[in-house]
Amino acid sequence: MITTAPLTNVIDVEGLSKTFPGPPLVTxxxxxxxxxxxxxxxxxxxPSGSGKSTxxxxxxxxxKPTAGRYTLDGMDVAGLxxxxxxxxxxxxxxxxxxxxxxxxxxxxxxxxELGLLYQGTSMRKRRTDALEVIERVGLISRKDGxxxxxxxxxxxxxxxxxxxxxxxxxVLCDEPTGNLDTANGEVILSTLESLxxxxxxxxxxxxxxxxxxxxxxxxxxxxxLLTESLVGTSR
Amino acid sequence: xxxxxxxxxxxTVREALAAITRRPARTTLTALGTILGVGAFVATNGLAExxxxxxxxxxxxxxxxxxxxxxxAPDGTNxxxxxxSLRLERLNGVNHAGIYYLIPEDIPLQPRAMPGRDGHGxxxxxxxxxxxxxxxxxxxxxxxxxxxxxxxxxxxxxxALVGRAAAAQLGITRVDNHPAVFIGNIAFTIIGIIxxxxxxxxxxxxxxxxxxxxxxxxxxxxxxxxxIIDTQPGAAxxxxxxxxxxxxxxxxxxxxxxxxxxxxxxxxxxxxxxxSLFLALSGLALLIGTVAIANATLLNVIERREEIGxxxxxxxxxxxxxxxxxxxxxxxxxxxxxxxxxxxILGVVATSASxxxxxxxxxxxxxxAPIIGLFAGTVAGLLPAIRASGTPPAVxxxx
Numbered sequence: 001m002i003t004t005a006p007l008t009n010v011i012d013v014e015g016l017s018k019t020f021p022g023p024p025l026v027t028x029x030x031x032x033x034x035x036x037x038x039x040x041x042x043x044x045x046x047p048s049g050s051g052k053s054t055x056x057x058x059x060x061x062x063x064k065p066t067a068g069r070y071t072l073d074g075m076d077v078a079g080l081x082x083x084x085x086x087x088x089x090x091x092x093x094x095x096x097x098x099x100x101x102x103x104x105x106x107x108x109x110x111x112x113e114l115g116l117l118y119q120g121t122s123m124r125k126r127r128t129d130a131l132e133v134i135e136r137v138g139l140i141s142r143k144d145g146x147x148x149x150x151x152x153x154x155x156x157x158x159x160x161x162x163x164x165x166x167x168x169x170x171v172l173c174d175e176p177t178g179n180l181d182t183a184n185g186e187v188i189l190s191t192l193e194s195l196x197x198x199x200x201x202x203x204x205x206x207x208x209x210x211x212x213x214x215x216x217x218x219x220x221x222x223x224x225l226l227t228e229s230l231v232g233t234s235r
Numbered sequence: 236x237x238x239x240x241x242x243x244x245x246x247t248v249r250e251a252l253a254a255i256t257r258r259p260a261r262t263t264l265t266a267l268g269t270i271l272g273v274g275a276f277v278a279t280n281g282l283a284e285x286x287x288x289x290x291x292x293x294x295x296x297x298x299x300x301x302x303x304x305x306x307x308a309p310d311g312t313n314x315x316x317x318x319x320s321l322r323l324e325r326l327n328g329v330n331h332a333g334i335y336y337l338i339p340e341d342i343p344l345q346p347r348a349m350p351g352r353d354g355h356g357x358x359x360x361x362x363x364x365x366x367x368x369x370x371x372x373x374x375x376x377x378x379x380x381x382x383x384x385x386x387x388x389x390x391x392x393x394x395a396l397v398g399r400a401a402a403a404q405l406g407i408t409r410v411d412n413h414p415a416v417f418i419g420n421i422a423f424t425i426i427g428i429i430x431x432x433x434x435x436x437x438x439x440x441x442x443x444x445x446x447x448x449x450x451x452x453x454x455x456x457x458x459x460x461x462x463i464i465d466t467q468p469g470a471a472x473x474x475x476x477x478x479x480x481x482x483x484x485x486x487x488x489x490x491x492x493x494x495x496x497x498x499x500x501x502x503x504x505x506x507x508x509x510x511s512l513f514l515a516l517s518g519l520a521l522l523i524g525t526v527a528i529a530n531a532t533l534l535n536v537i538e539r540r541e542e543i544g545x546x547x548x549x550x551x552x553x554x555x556x557x558x559x560x561x562x563x564x565x566x567x568x569x570x571x572x573x574x575x576x577x578x579x580i581l582g583v584v585a586t587s588a589s590x591x592x593x594x595x596x597x598x599x600x601x602x603x604a605p606i607i608g609l610f611a612g613t614v615a616g617l618l619p620a621i622r623a624s625g626t627p628p629a630v631x632x633x634x
Contacts, residue, residue, distance in 0.1 A: 053629075057629040060548065062547070062548060062627070062628045062629040062632065063627065063629040075237070082552070082553060083239065083240070083552050083553075083554075084239075086239075086240040086547070086550050086551060086552045086553075086555075087237055087238065087239045087240045087550065088237060089240075089547075089548060089549065089550045090240040090241075090549065090550020090551075091237050091238065091240075091550070092237065095548050095549075097632065099541070101541055101542075101544070101545040101548075101632065103542055103545070105253075105254075105257040105258055106253060106257065110253070114545075114546075114549055115549060117242065117246060117250070117546075117549065117550075117551075118240045118241065118242055118546075118549055118550035118551050118552075118555065119238070119240075119241065119550065120238070120241030120242070120243060123245075123246070123249075162549075166549075
């Protein structure tokens with residue numbers, strides 16, 4: 001069990017870095033420090049290979065940092081064991097991926113229910129909550145359809161619903177509009193903005209300046225080095 | 236406080252079932268090796284049991300209750316004591332026994348229904364001299380009349396039995412009118428017609444006269460004497476070991492005892508050979524099936540890297556992934572076991588039907604098949620499960 005304390009910052013990173021063992025040694029992320037407050041919408045931008053995905057993996061506890069401190073929702077999570085990181089992911093972190101990562105042979109409802117599977121939630125509650133969030137993303141008419149048969153925009157909405165059902169402390173989005181056309185990309189961004197309006201914290205990674213422009217706060221990363229620039233008004 | 240990541244067992248099974256049932260073609264291909272392996276196991280065991288039962292029934296039908304004794308150094312004389320029948324029938328397990336021999340063919344004999352009667356004078360039939368015990372040891376079935384017995388033997392009576400075919404040639408159909416057959420110039424009264432025998436079928440073509448009568452009345456030089464013994468089931472081996480001493484305690488080496496192989500030993504040997512061979516084959520088939528399911532599961536896991544990465548991102552522990560993949564493979568094995576058992580049974584039934592055998596399948600083997608499938612699937616799933624759980628989620632999600 002991990003103890004949490006109420007803090008304003010959802011993410012508090014200090015000197016976080018990642019170096020992949022060689023040879024040759026590859027420093028994917030140079031030591032960086034930043035904070036993300038609750039309800040904030042932060043975009044991390046940078047060219048391909050700059051270290052965006054590495055930073056997202058570290059923030060999402062999908063990978064372990066080489067050095068640095070990382071406090072998520074008041075918990076020091078940088079040195080957690082694999083099982084503890086799984087627990088934090090299960091309860092505190094939501095992901096939206098560019099490739100959707102849905103299970104094609106399962107229905108929309110079943111994919112959304114997966115969000116609660118590793119929280120030990122009963123099947124009945126999973127079903128009820130799933131239908132609720134599916135309705136929220138406007139896919140209730142497709143709830144029994146197989147995900148393999150959905151359009152790209154619908155798939156990403158299912159992925160968002162799968163995140164919503166978890167009520168995470170933070171939502172990490174990796175190029176959420178990367179595989180979508182402009183219209184569908186707009187729908188997804190609008191959906192994410194509605195989550196932020198509801199008080200959810202969202203960190204979005206994108207190399208698309210138009211996506212980054214929607215976020216009040218931008219973190220730029222180049223060659224593994226993170227810099228910050230304020231685009232709009234911080235919330 | 237954050238609870239640990241949890242996956243309920245019922246959810247594990249539910250997820251595994253979904254993965255199996257939603258992709259039936261993949262599941263079938265994954266299970267194919269195990270289906271064949273378990274099917275081969277059930278079929279080979281079923282065929283082994285059926286064949287064993289068949290062998291048993293054949294052996295039971297031809298129970299080795301027969302012992303024959305011959306002269307080890309035949310010189311045309313009788314090397315058996317005249318009371319051979321009595322001596323042997325005193326042995327435990329002996330039903331009937333006696334000496335018999337074929338009257339040498341070069342001795343001119345003309346069996347006739349009536350001397351000089353037209354049409355029968357030139358008939359040539361074999362004549363067998365036999366002690367009553369030898370006739371009984373042939374397990375005769377009488378059509379009419381009676382067999383000669385120790386009374387006729389002890390008094391060297393001129394009586395005879397005729398086989399069914401011999402009687403037809405002689406034109407004899409009844410004995411209540413005391414028909415006679417002339418062997419040379421000696422008339423023998425026919426007291427019975429033998430319809431069938433279980434042993435010594437040449438009796439059916441012959442005239443059988445008492446041994447003592449033949450010894451006294453008919454020439455026997457150059458004859459080949461033999462003793463036939465009918466034993467109780469299972470006693471043939473024991474009787475065979477005692478026969479030489481019982482007949483010729485002075486010179487047992489003079490006699491050669493012929494006994495068929497011990498049916499139990501032979502049956503066990505045949506059954507053992509068949510079972511060992513079939514078990515080896517089915518074991519090999521099962522091993523191939525296990526390797527096949529392991530290979531298919533490994534490929535499946537590689538293909539599902541993204542899904543596994545997603546589950547890890549959603550909070551699954553490595554143990555959850557291992558559990559799910561193993562349960563999936565185990566369930567595939569279980570389904571394959573049931574399917575394989577069904578196919579195996581069908582194979583045994585079809586094979587048995589085509590050969591006219593009675594199908595014999597042990598329920599234990601049939602019930603064991605799904606368990607074997609489950610075990611094979613679970614074992615086969617272990618390595619892929621370990622590999623799947625060991626891949627970092629960041630890597631699988633980037634794929």
